Amino acid sequence: MRVENAEVVDTFAEAFAMWGSRVIVTAVSPAWVMAAARAMTGFATSVIGCKCEAGIEHELSPSETPDGRPGVSVLLFSMSADSVGKRLLERVGQCVMTAPTTACFNGLTAEQEVAVGGKLRYFGDGYQIAKFLDGRRYWRIPVMDGEFVVEDRFGLKPSVGGGNLLILGPDLPVTLGATEAAVAAMRQVPGVILPFPDGIVRSGSKPGSKYKGLPASTNDAYCPTLRAFAPATEVIPEAGCVLEIVIDGLDLEGVTEAMRVGIGAAAAHGALRITAGNYGGNLGQYQIGLHSLLAV
Protein backbone atom coordinates (compact mmCIF):
# COMPACT_ATOMS: atom_id res chain seq x y z
CA MET A 1 0.00 0.00 0.00
CA ARG A 2 1.31 3.43 -0.86
CA VAL A 3 0.41 6.81 0.49
CA GLU A 4 1.82 9.60 -1.66
CA ASN A 5 5.30 8.23 -2.45
CA ALA A 6 5.65 6.28 0.76
CA GLU A 7 5.27 2.57 1.07
CA VAL A 8 3.19 1.65 4.11
CA VAL A 9 4.25 -1.77 5.31
CA ASP A 10 1.55 -4.32 6.05
CA THR A 11 2.47 -4.79 9.67
CA PHE A 12 1.22 -3.77 13.09
CA ALA A 13 2.29 -1.69 16.04
CA GLU A 14 2.21 -3.65 19.26
CA ALA A 15 0.80 -1.51 22.05
CA PHE A 16 0.35 -2.11 25.74
CA ALA A 17 -2.25 -1.67 28.42
CA MET A 18 -1.22 1.16 30.71
CA TRP A 19 -2.88 3.51 33.15
CA GLY A 20 -3.25 7.17 32.41
CA SER A 21 -4.25 10.45 33.98
CA ARG A 22 -4.77 14.04 32.93
CA VAL A 23 -3.57 16.99 34.98
CA ILE A 24 -4.48 20.62 34.37
CA VAL A 25 -1.81 23.10 35.38
CA THR A 26 -2.55 26.81 35.48
CA ALA A 27 -0.42 29.82 36.31
CA VAL A 28 -0.37 33.59 36.03
CA SER A 29 1.05 33.49 32.49
CA PRO A 30 1.59 30.99 29.66
CA ALA A 31 5.32 31.23 30.32
CA TRP A 32 5.00 30.04 33.90
CA VAL A 33 2.49 27.37 32.88
CA MET A 34 5.04 25.98 30.42
CA ALA A 35 7.83 26.18 32.96
CA ALA A 36 5.85 23.98 35.34
CA ALA A 37 4.62 21.66 32.62
CA ARG A 38 8.05 21.16 31.11
CA ALA A 39 9.44 20.36 34.52
CA MET A 40 6.61 17.94 35.23
CA THR A 41 7.00 16.12 31.92
CA GLY A 42 10.79 16.10 31.93
CA PHE A 43 12.62 12.79 32.21
CA ALA A 44 9.41 10.95 31.31
CA THR A 45 10.14 9.50 27.89
CA SER A 46 9.87 5.81 28.64
CA VAL A 47 8.75 3.59 31.49
CA ILE A 48 11.91 1.56 30.83
CA GLY A 49 14.09 4.09 32.60
CA CYS A 50 11.84 6.89 33.79
CA LYS A 51 9.01 5.06 35.60
CA CYS A 52 6.42 6.94 33.56
CA GLU A 53 5.73 8.60 30.24
CA ALA A 54 4.34 12.10 30.23
CA GLY A 55 3.77 14.99 27.91
CA ILE A 56 1.82 18.15 27.28
CA GLU A 57 -1.47 17.37 25.59
CA HIS A 58 -2.78 20.86 24.82
CA GLU A 59 -2.40 24.45 25.82
CA LEU A 60 -5.58 25.80 27.39
CA SER A 61 -6.97 29.30 27.18
CA PRO A 62 -8.20 30.99 30.38
CA SER A 63 -11.79 30.21 29.44
CA GLU A 64 -10.96 26.49 29.43
CA THR A 65 -9.40 26.21 32.88
CA PRO A 66 -11.10 25.90 36.28
CA ASP A 67 -9.62 29.13 37.63
CA GLY A 68 -9.81 31.23 34.47
CA ARG A 69 -6.05 31.52 34.00
CA PRO A 70 -3.77 30.24 31.23
CA GLY A 71 -3.08 26.51 31.48
CA VAL A 72 -2.08 23.25 29.89
CA SER A 73 -3.29 19.71 30.11
CA VAL A 74 -0.64 17.12 30.82
CA LEU A 75 -1.06 13.38 30.34
CA LEU A 76 0.91 10.92 32.41
CA PHE A 77 1.05 7.18 31.88
CA SER A 78 2.57 4.26 33.70
CA MET A 79 2.24 0.49 33.84
CA SER A 80 0.00 0.39 36.91
CA ALA A 81 -2.52 2.60 38.62
CA ASP A 82 -0.36 2.56 41.72
CA SER A 83 2.62 3.79 39.73
CA VAL A 84 0.60 6.58 38.15
CA GLY A 85 -0.46 7.70 41.59
CA LYS A 86 3.10 7.78 42.86
CA ARG A 87 4.43 9.61 39.83
CA LEU A 88 1.66 12.20 40.05
CA LEU A 89 2.49 12.84 43.66
CA GLU A 90 6.19 13.16 42.90
CA ARG A 91 5.86 15.34 39.85
CA VAL A 92 3.05 17.62 41.02
CA GLY A 93 4.86 18.04 44.30
CA GLN A 94 8.35 18.61 42.95
CA CYS A 95 7.63 20.31 39.64
CA VAL A 96 4.25 22.03 39.75
CA MET A 97 3.95 23.11 43.35
CA THR A 98 7.47 24.50 43.22
CA ALA A 99 6.80 26.76 40.24
CA PRO A 100 5.57 30.28 41.01
CA THR A 101 1.83 31.06 40.76
CA THR A 102 0.70 27.57 39.75
CA ALA A 103 -2.44 25.65 40.63
CA CYS A 104 -3.19 22.04 39.74
CA PHE A 105 -6.50 20.38 38.93
CA ASN A 106 -7.78 16.97 37.92
CA GLY A 107 -8.60 16.79 34.23
CA LEU A 108 -10.05 13.29 34.05
CA THR A 109 -13.36 12.14 35.44
CA ALA A 110 -12.92 8.44 36.13
CA GLU A 111 -14.19 5.67 38.37
CA GLN A 112 -10.79 5.15 39.89
CA GLU A 113 -9.08 8.00 41.67
CA VAL A 114 -5.90 8.62 43.58
CA ALA A 115 -5.14 11.16 46.27
CA VAL A 116 -2.69 13.77 45.09
CA GLY A 117 -3.67 16.98 46.83
CA GLY A 118 -4.89 14.78 49.61
CA LYS A 119 -1.28 13.76 50.22
CA LEU A 120 0.48 16.96 49.23
CA ARG A 121 -1.60 18.79 51.84
CA TYR A 122 0.76 17.57 54.55
CA PHE A 123 3.40 19.88 53.14
CA GLY A 124 1.23 22.57 54.69
CA ASP A 125 2.36 21.33 58.10
CA GLY A 126 -1.05 21.80 59.63
CA TYR A 127 -1.67 25.20 58.09
CA GLN A 128 -3.38 23.76 55.00
CA ILE A 129 -7.06 24.52 54.40
CA ALA A 130 -9.63 22.29 52.70
CA LYS A 131 -12.32 23.75 50.49
CA PHE A 132 -15.25 21.84 49.05
CA LEU A 133 -16.98 23.35 46.02
CA ASP A 134 -19.46 21.85 43.58
CA GLY A 135 -18.60 18.27 44.49
CA ARG A 136 -14.82 18.67 44.45
CA ARG A 137 -12.38 19.06 47.28
CA TYR A 138 -9.39 21.34 46.98
CA TRP A 139 -6.44 21.97 49.23
CA ARG A 140 -4.93 25.36 49.89
CA ILE A 141 -1.32 24.91 50.90
CA PRO A 142 0.40 28.02 52.22
CA VAL A 143 3.60 28.75 50.31
CA MET A 144 5.82 31.74 49.95
CA ASP A 145 4.01 33.39 47.05
CA GLY A 146 0.58 32.91 48.63
CA GLU A 147 -1.12 29.54 48.31
CA PHE A 148 -0.78 26.48 46.12
CA VAL A 149 -4.24 25.20 45.22
CA VAL A 150 -4.42 21.53 44.27
CA GLU A 151 -7.36 19.22 43.83
CA ASP A 152 -7.71 16.42 46.36
CA ARG A 153 -8.14 13.48 44.01
CA PHE A 154 -7.21 12.79 40.41
CA GLY A 155 -8.84 10.33 38.04
CA LEU A 156 -7.05 7.35 36.50
CA LYS A 157 -8.18 5.14 33.66
CA PRO A 158 -6.95 2.14 31.70
CA SER A 159 -5.05 3.53 28.74
CA VAL A 160 -2.90 2.47 25.81
CA GLY A 161 0.80 3.01 25.38
CA GLY A 162 3.46 2.15 22.89
CA GLY A 163 1.64 2.84 19.68
CA ASN A 164 4.43 3.63 17.24
CA LEU A 165 5.48 4.59 13.75
CA LEU A 166 8.89 4.03 12.17
CA ILE A 167 9.59 6.51 9.39
CA LEU A 168 12.29 5.78 6.84
CA GLY A 169 13.65 8.52 4.64
CA PRO A 170 16.49 9.07 2.18
CA ASP A 171 18.58 11.13 4.58
CA LEU A 172 18.49 12.85 7.95
CA PRO A 173 17.06 16.24 6.87
CA VAL A 174 14.18 14.79 4.85
CA THR A 175 13.38 12.10 7.43
CA LEU A 176 13.46 14.62 10.25
CA GLY A 177 11.22 16.97 8.30
CA ALA A 178 8.74 14.20 7.56
CA THR A 179 8.70 13.04 11.16
CA GLU A 180 8.30 16.58 12.46
CA ALA A 181 5.32 17.01 10.14
CA ALA A 182 3.85 13.79 11.49
CA VAL A 183 4.35 14.99 15.06
CA ALA A 184 2.63 18.31 14.31
CA ALA A 185 -0.38 16.50 12.90
CA MET A 186 -0.52 13.96 15.70
CA ARG A 187 -0.38 16.62 18.40
CA GLN A 188 -3.80 17.84 17.23
CA VAL A 189 -5.41 14.59 18.35
CA PRO A 190 -6.90 14.91 21.83
CA GLY A 191 -6.08 12.43 24.51
CA VAL A 192 -2.64 11.47 23.28
CA ILE A 193 0.95 12.43 23.93
CA LEU A 194 4.21 11.68 22.20
CA PRO A 195 6.54 11.18 25.17
CA PHE A 196 9.96 11.38 23.53
CA PRO A 197 11.80 14.71 23.06
CA ASP A 198 9.50 16.87 20.94
CA GLY A 199 7.79 13.64 19.98
CA ILE A 200 10.63 11.86 18.21
CA VAL A 201 12.98 9.09 19.29
CA ARG A 202 16.15 8.43 17.32
CA SER A 203 17.44 5.63 19.51
CA GLY A 204 14.65 3.13 19.07
CA SER A 205 15.25 -0.05 21.03
CA LYS A 206 14.63 -3.75 20.91
CA PRO A 207 14.06 -5.94 23.98
CA GLY A 208 17.11 -7.67 25.38
CA SER A 209 20.83 -7.38 24.68
CA LYS A 210 23.95 -9.42 24.25
CA TYR A 211 24.95 -7.99 27.61
CA LYS A 212 23.43 -9.76 30.55
CA GLY A 213 21.15 -7.51 32.56
CA LEU A 214 20.42 -4.92 29.91
CA PRO A 215 16.67 -4.85 29.31
CA ALA A 216 16.91 -3.18 25.92
CA SER A 217 19.44 -2.33 23.27
CA THR A 218 19.70 -0.47 19.99
CA ASN A 219 17.20 -1.51 17.34
CA ASP A 220 19.88 -2.75 14.99
CA ALA A 221 17.34 -3.76 12.36
CA TYR A 222 16.65 -0.07 11.80
CA CYS A 223 20.20 1.29 12.09
CA PRO A 224 21.33 2.36 8.59
CA THR A 225 25.02 2.01 9.36
CA LEU A 226 24.52 -1.68 10.13
CA ARG A 227 22.48 -2.44 7.04
CA ALA A 228 25.34 -4.17 5.31
CA PHE A 229 25.71 -6.88 7.94
CA ALA A 230 22.89 -6.63 10.54
CA PRO A 231 21.29 -10.06 11.09
CA ALA A 232 17.82 -8.91 9.97
CA THR A 233 17.91 -5.41 8.60
CA GLU A 234 14.72 -3.56 7.82
CA VAL A 235 16.48 -0.60 6.24
CA ILE A 236 15.79 -0.47 2.52
CA PRO A 237 18.71 0.48 0.26
CA GLU A 238 17.26 3.89 -0.51
CA ALA A 239 16.94 4.87 3.15
CA GLY A 240 19.65 6.66 5.06
CA CYS A 241 17.75 7.50 8.23
CA VAL A 242 14.99 6.11 10.44
CA LEU A 243 13.10 7.97 13.13
CA GLU A 244 10.36 6.72 15.46
CA ILE A 245 7.31 8.24 17.07
CA VAL A 246 5.79 6.60 20.14
CA ILE A 247 2.20 7.37 21.08
CA ASP A 248 0.44 7.00 24.42
CA GLY A 249 -3.25 7.70 24.72
CA LEU A 250 -6.11 7.64 27.15
CA ASP A 251 -7.89 5.25 24.81
CA LEU A 252 -7.15 3.09 21.78
CA GLU A 253 -9.16 5.36 19.51
CA GLY A 254 -6.86 8.28 20.21
CA VAL A 255 -3.73 6.25 19.59
CA THR A 256 -5.01 4.84 16.30
CA GLU A 257 -6.21 8.23 15.09
CA ALA A 258 -2.84 9.75 15.90
CA MET A 259 -1.08 7.01 13.98
CA ARG A 260 -3.41 7.46 11.03
CA VAL A 261 -2.82 11.21 10.71
CA GLY A 262 0.89 10.68 11.35
CA ILE A 263 1.18 8.32 8.42
CA GLY A 264 -0.51 10.80 6.12
CA ALA A 265 1.66 13.72 7.19
CA ALA A 266 4.94 11.78 7.00
CA ALA A 267 4.06 10.44 3.57
CA ALA A 268 3.25 13.95 2.36
CA HIS A 269 6.66 15.24 3.47
CA GLY A 270 9.05 12.82 1.82
CA ALA A 271 8.97 9.56 3.77
CA LEU A 272 10.01 6.55 1.71
CA ARG A 273 8.57 3.85 3.90
CA ILE A 274 6.43 3.80 7.01
CA THR A 275 6.30 0.80 9.27
CA ALA A 276 5.83 -0.05 12.94
CA GLY A 277 7.53 -1.99 15.70
CA ASN A 278 6.16 -5.11 17.36
CA TYR A 279 7.24 -8.19 19.25
CA GLY A 280 5.44 -10.68 17.11
CA GLY A 281 2.27 -10.05 19.05
CA ASN A 282 3.69 -11.87 22.05
CA LEU A 283 3.94 -9.02 24.55
CA GLY A 284 1.38 -6.31 23.98
CA GLN A 285 -2.37 -6.37 24.45
CA TYR A 286 -3.09 -4.39 21.30
CA GLN A 287 -2.11 -4.85 17.65
CA ILE A 288 -2.68 -1.78 15.52
CA GLY A 289 -2.45 -2.73 11.87
CA LEU A 290 -1.15 0.05 9.64
CA HIS A 291 -3.22 -0.96 6.65
CA SER A 292 -6.37 -1.15 8.76
CA LEU A 293 -5.79 2.45 9.80
CA LEU A 294 -5.86 3.52 6.18
CA ALA A 295 -8.69 1.30 4.99
CA VAL A 296 -11.61 3.30 3.64
Add this chain to the structure above:
Amino acid sequence: MKLVFHHRPEVPIEAEVITPEELTGRSESEVSALPLQYGNERVPLGEFFRVSGRYEGEIRVEGDLSRVKMIGSGMSAGRIVVDGDAGMHLGVGMSGGEIVVKGNAGDWVAPDLSGGRITIHGNAGHLIGSAYRGSAMGIRGGEILIHGNTGNEVGNAMRRGLIAIGGDCGDFAGVNMRAGTLIVLGRLGSRCGASMKRGSIVSMQPAPLLPTFAYACRYEPLYLRLYLLHLKRLGMSVGEGHIEGRYRRYSGDAIETNRGEILLLDA
Protein backbone atom coordinates in the same frame (compact mmCIF):
# COMPACT_ATOMS: atom_id res chain seq x y z
CA MET B 1 -46.95 20.34 39.21
CA LYS B 2 -48.30 23.81 39.97
CA LEU B 3 -49.63 25.06 43.30
CA VAL B 4 -51.33 28.45 43.17
CA PHE B 5 -51.77 30.16 46.52
CA HIS B 6 -55.21 31.67 46.47
CA HIS B 7 -56.05 32.53 50.05
CA ARG B 8 -53.87 34.66 52.39
CA PRO B 9 -53.86 33.08 55.87
CA GLU B 10 -54.54 34.96 59.08
CA VAL B 11 -51.64 33.18 60.79
CA PRO B 12 -48.60 31.55 59.16
CA ILE B 13 -48.90 28.11 57.63
CA GLU B 14 -46.35 25.34 58.05
CA ALA B 15 -46.14 23.62 54.66
CA GLU B 16 -43.61 20.83 55.20
CA VAL B 17 -45.46 18.73 52.67
CA ILE B 18 -44.52 20.95 49.76
CA THR B 19 -41.53 18.85 48.74
CA PRO B 20 -40.82 16.60 45.76
CA GLU B 21 -40.80 13.57 48.03
CA GLU B 22 -44.34 14.21 49.24
CA LEU B 23 -45.77 15.09 45.84
CA THR B 24 -44.15 12.29 43.83
CA GLY B 25 -46.70 9.86 42.48
CA ARG B 26 -49.71 11.68 43.91
CA SER B 27 -52.72 12.89 41.95
CA GLU B 28 -54.11 16.41 42.17
CA SER B 29 -56.76 15.32 44.65
CA GLU B 30 -54.25 13.44 46.76
CA VAL B 31 -51.98 16.47 46.91
CA SER B 32 -54.92 18.70 47.79
CA ALA B 33 -55.64 16.43 50.72
CA LEU B 34 -52.13 16.65 52.18
CA PRO B 35 -52.15 18.32 55.61
CA LEU B 36 -50.86 21.80 56.40
CA GLN B 37 -50.41 23.11 59.92
CA TYR B 38 -52.50 26.25 60.24
CA GLY B 39 -52.27 27.67 63.71
CA ASN B 40 -53.43 24.90 66.00
CA GLU B 41 -55.28 23.07 63.25
CA ARG B 42 -54.39 20.75 60.44
CA VAL B 43 -56.09 21.70 57.22
CA PRO B 44 -55.93 20.22 53.74
CA LEU B 45 -53.51 21.84 51.32
CA GLY B 46 -56.36 22.44 48.93
CA GLU B 47 -57.81 25.00 51.32
CA PHE B 48 -55.02 27.41 50.38
CA PHE B 49 -53.66 26.11 47.08
CA ARG B 50 -55.14 25.23 43.70
CA VAL B 51 -53.34 22.12 42.51
CA SER B 52 -52.81 21.24 38.88
CA GLY B 53 -50.71 18.71 37.01
CA ARG B 54 -48.44 16.00 38.29
CA TYR B 55 -44.99 16.15 39.75
CA GLU B 56 -42.44 15.41 37.03
CA GLY B 57 -39.34 16.94 38.48
CA GLU B 58 -40.49 20.49 39.29
CA ILE B 59 -43.01 22.06 41.66
CA ARG B 60 -44.07 25.63 40.81
CA VAL B 61 -45.64 27.52 43.66
CA GLU B 62 -47.24 30.84 42.82
CA GLY B 63 -48.41 33.67 45.02
CA ASP B 64 -47.35 35.67 48.05
CA LEU B 65 -46.08 32.89 50.28
CA SER B 66 -44.42 35.16 52.81
CA ARG B 67 -46.58 33.53 55.49
CA VAL B 68 -45.94 30.00 54.31
CA LYS B 69 -43.13 28.36 56.21
CA MET B 70 -40.94 25.28 55.69
CA ILE B 71 -41.39 24.91 51.95
CA GLY B 72 -38.95 22.28 50.73
CA SER B 73 -38.44 20.84 54.20
CA GLY B 74 -36.06 17.88 54.11
CA MET B 75 -36.01 17.59 50.34
CA SER B 76 -33.24 15.54 48.80
CA ALA B 77 -33.86 15.87 45.06
CA GLY B 78 -36.01 17.65 42.53
CA ARG B 79 -36.81 21.31 42.08
CA ILE B 80 -39.16 23.86 43.64
CA VAL B 81 -39.72 27.26 42.09
CA VAL B 82 -41.54 29.88 44.17
CA ASP B 83 -42.98 32.56 41.92
CA GLY B 84 -43.32 35.12 44.68
CA ASP B 85 -42.06 35.50 48.22
CA ALA B 86 -41.36 32.58 50.56
CA GLY B 87 -41.79 32.37 54.29
CA MET B 88 -39.49 31.34 57.08
CA HIS B 89 -37.52 28.10 57.38
CA LEU B 90 -37.35 27.63 53.64
CA GLY B 91 -35.53 24.39 52.81
CA VAL B 92 -34.96 23.35 56.42
CA GLY B 93 -32.96 20.12 56.52
CA MET B 94 -32.52 20.05 52.77
CA SER B 95 -29.95 17.57 51.49
CA GLY B 96 -30.29 17.84 47.73
CA GLY B 97 -32.20 19.30 44.85
CA GLU B 98 -32.87 22.96 44.18
CA ILE B 99 -35.18 25.70 45.43
CA VAL B 100 -35.53 28.96 43.53
CA VAL B 101 -37.43 31.92 44.95
CA LYS B 102 -38.17 34.68 42.49
CA GLY B 103 -39.07 37.15 45.25
CA ASN B 104 -37.89 37.55 48.84
CA ALA B 105 -37.47 35.03 51.62
CA GLY B 106 -38.02 35.30 55.33
CA ASP B 107 -35.74 34.49 58.24
CA TRP B 108 -34.06 31.15 58.81
CA VAL B 109 -33.41 30.10 55.22
CA ALA B 110 -32.08 26.52 55.16
CA PRO B 111 -31.08 25.66 58.69
CA ASP B 112 -29.55 22.17 58.78
CA LEU B 113 -28.74 22.37 55.07
CA SER B 114 -26.41 19.58 53.95
CA GLY B 115 -26.73 19.59 50.18
CA GLY B 116 -28.46 21.07 47.19
CA ARG B 117 -28.88 24.73 46.31
CA ILE B 118 -31.25 27.52 47.30
CA THR B 119 -31.38 30.68 45.22
CA ILE B 120 -33.26 33.78 46.37
CA HIS B 121 -33.52 36.45 43.71
CA GLY B 122 -34.69 39.11 46.15
CA ASN B 123 -33.75 39.82 49.75
CA ALA B 124 -33.76 37.47 52.71
CA GLY B 125 -34.13 37.95 56.41
CA HIS B 126 -31.99 37.11 59.38
CA LEU B 127 -30.23 33.86 60.29
CA ILE B 128 -29.67 32.64 56.74
CA GLY B 129 -27.91 29.25 56.76
CA SER B 130 -27.74 29.47 60.52
CA ALA B 131 -27.60 26.92 63.30
CA TYR B 132 -30.75 26.66 65.35
CA ARG B 133 -30.44 28.07 68.85
CA GLY B 134 -28.81 25.48 71.05
CA SER B 135 -27.17 23.70 68.12
CA ALA B 136 -23.39 23.70 67.94
CA MET B 137 -23.27 23.29 64.20
CA GLY B 138 -24.90 25.14 61.33
CA ILE B 139 -25.13 24.12 57.70
CA ARG B 140 -23.00 21.15 56.68
CA GLY B 141 -23.02 21.56 52.93
CA GLY B 142 -24.97 22.87 50.01
CA GLU B 143 -25.21 26.38 48.62
CA ILE B 144 -27.36 29.39 49.46
CA LEU B 145 -27.34 32.25 46.97
CA ILE B 146 -29.11 35.49 47.87
CA HIS B 147 -29.04 38.08 45.12
CA GLY B 148 -30.28 40.88 47.38
CA ASN B 149 -29.57 41.87 50.98
CA THR B 150 -29.77 39.81 54.15
CA GLY B 151 -30.11 40.47 57.84
CA ASN B 152 -28.00 39.43 60.81
CA GLU B 153 -26.18 36.23 61.70
CA VAL B 154 -25.77 34.84 58.21
CA GLY B 155 -23.94 31.53 58.39
CA ASN B 156 -24.00 31.23 62.16
CA ALA B 157 -21.81 28.19 63.05
CA MET B 158 -21.62 27.01 59.45
CA ARG B 159 -19.54 23.85 59.13
CA ARG B 160 -19.25 23.54 55.34
CA GLY B 161 -20.94 24.83 52.25
CA LEU B 162 -21.20 28.11 50.46
CA ILE B 163 -23.33 31.17 51.19
CA ALA B 164 -23.18 34.04 48.73
CA ILE B 165 -24.87 37.41 49.20
CA GLY B 166 -25.21 39.70 46.21
CA GLY B 167 -26.03 42.76 48.29
CA ASP B 168 -25.26 43.78 51.85
CA CYS B 169 -25.58 41.66 54.94
CA GLY B 170 -26.22 42.59 58.52
CA ASP B 171 -24.21 42.13 61.67
CA PHE B 172 -22.49 39.03 62.99
CA ALA B 173 -22.03 37.43 59.59
CA GLY B 174 -20.21 34.14 60.07
CA VAL B 175 -20.49 34.25 63.84
CA ASN B 176 -19.20 30.99 65.37
CA MET B 177 -18.16 29.82 61.92
CA ARG B 178 -16.40 26.43 61.85
CA ALA B 179 -15.63 26.13 58.14
CA GLY B 180 -17.14 26.83 54.78
CA THR B 181 -17.22 30.00 52.74
CA LEU B 182 -19.34 33.14 53.00
CA ILE B 183 -18.98 35.60 50.14
CA VAL B 184 -20.61 39.02 50.32
CA LEU B 185 -20.49 41.12 47.19
CA GLY B 186 -21.81 44.11 49.12
CA ARG B 187 -21.03 45.28 52.63
CA LEU B 188 -20.55 43.31 55.80
CA GLY B 189 -22.09 44.58 58.98
CA SER B 190 -20.28 44.81 62.28
CA ARG B 191 -18.68 41.98 64.26
CA CYS B 192 -18.35 39.66 61.30
CA GLY B 193 -16.57 36.43 62.10
CA ALA B 194 -17.01 36.76 65.84
CA SER B 195 -15.77 33.53 67.47
CA MET B 196 -15.03 31.93 64.13
CA LYS B 197 -12.74 28.89 64.34
CA ARG B 198 -12.08 28.29 60.64
CA GLY B 199 -13.71 29.17 57.37
CA SER B 200 -13.63 32.11 55.03
CA ILE B 201 -15.57 35.34 54.95
CA VAL B 202 -15.07 37.42 51.84
CA SER B 203 -16.32 40.89 51.06
CA MET B 204 -15.81 43.22 48.13
CA GLN B 205 -16.15 46.26 50.39
CA PRO B 206 -14.24 47.55 53.42
CA ALA B 207 -15.61 46.18 56.68
CA PRO B 208 -15.33 47.02 60.38
CA LEU B 209 -13.38 44.21 62.01
CA LEU B 210 -13.09 43.05 65.58
CA PRO B 211 -9.77 43.80 67.31
CA THR B 212 -9.18 40.03 67.54
CA PHE B 213 -8.52 39.87 63.80
CA ALA B 214 -4.96 40.54 62.66
CA TYR B 215 -3.84 41.71 59.25
CA ALA B 216 -1.65 39.20 57.40
CA CYS B 217 -0.99 40.35 53.84
CA ARG B 218 -2.34 41.50 50.50
CA TYR B 219 -2.43 38.71 47.94
CA GLU B 220 -4.39 37.11 45.12
CA PRO B 221 -6.19 34.10 46.63
CA LEU B 222 -6.23 31.46 43.90
CA TYR B 223 -9.01 29.40 45.44
CA LEU B 224 -11.31 32.41 45.44
CA ARG B 225 -11.22 32.45 41.64
CA LEU B 226 -12.90 29.04 41.64
CA TYR B 227 -15.69 30.30 43.87
CA LEU B 228 -16.22 33.58 42.05
CA LEU B 229 -16.31 31.93 38.63
CA HIS B 230 -18.78 29.40 40.02
CA LEU B 231 -21.01 32.21 41.32
CA LYS B 232 -20.73 34.09 38.05
CA ARG B 233 -21.91 31.03 36.14
CA LEU B 234 -24.88 30.87 38.53
CA GLY B 235 -25.86 34.43 37.65
CA MET B 236 -24.44 36.44 40.53
CA SER B 237 -22.98 39.85 39.78
CA VAL B 238 -19.33 38.94 39.98
CA GLY B 239 -17.03 41.28 38.07
CA GLU B 240 -13.57 40.89 36.59
CA GLY B 241 -12.25 43.14 39.34
CA HIS B 242 -13.44 40.67 41.94
CA ILE B 243 -11.85 37.70 40.19
CA GLU B 244 -8.54 39.33 39.35
CA GLY B 245 -8.37 41.47 42.46
CA ARG B 246 -5.97 41.51 45.34
CA TYR B 247 -7.38 40.94 48.81
CA ARG B 248 -6.31 41.92 52.30
CA ARG B 249 -6.23 38.85 54.51
CA TYR B 250 -7.10 39.00 58.18
CA SER B 251 -6.71 36.00 60.51
CA GLY B 252 -8.95 35.39 63.47
CA ASP B 253 -10.79 35.06 65.68
CA ALA B 254 -7.87 35.14 68.08
CA ILE B 255 -10.14 34.12 70.94
CA GLU B 256 -10.59 30.80 69.15
CA THR B 257 -8.09 28.97 66.92
CA ASN B 258 -7.11 31.99 64.82
CA ARG B 259 -7.46 29.85 61.69
CA GLY B 260 -10.40 31.68 60.22
CA GLU B 261 -9.90 34.29 57.55
CA ILE B 262 -11.59 37.44 56.39
CA LEU B 263 -10.67 38.57 52.90
CA LEU B 264 -11.49 42.12 51.86
CA LEU B 265 -11.04 43.25 48.28
CA ASP B 266 -8.25 45.77 48.21
CA ALA B 267 -9.58 48.80 46.36
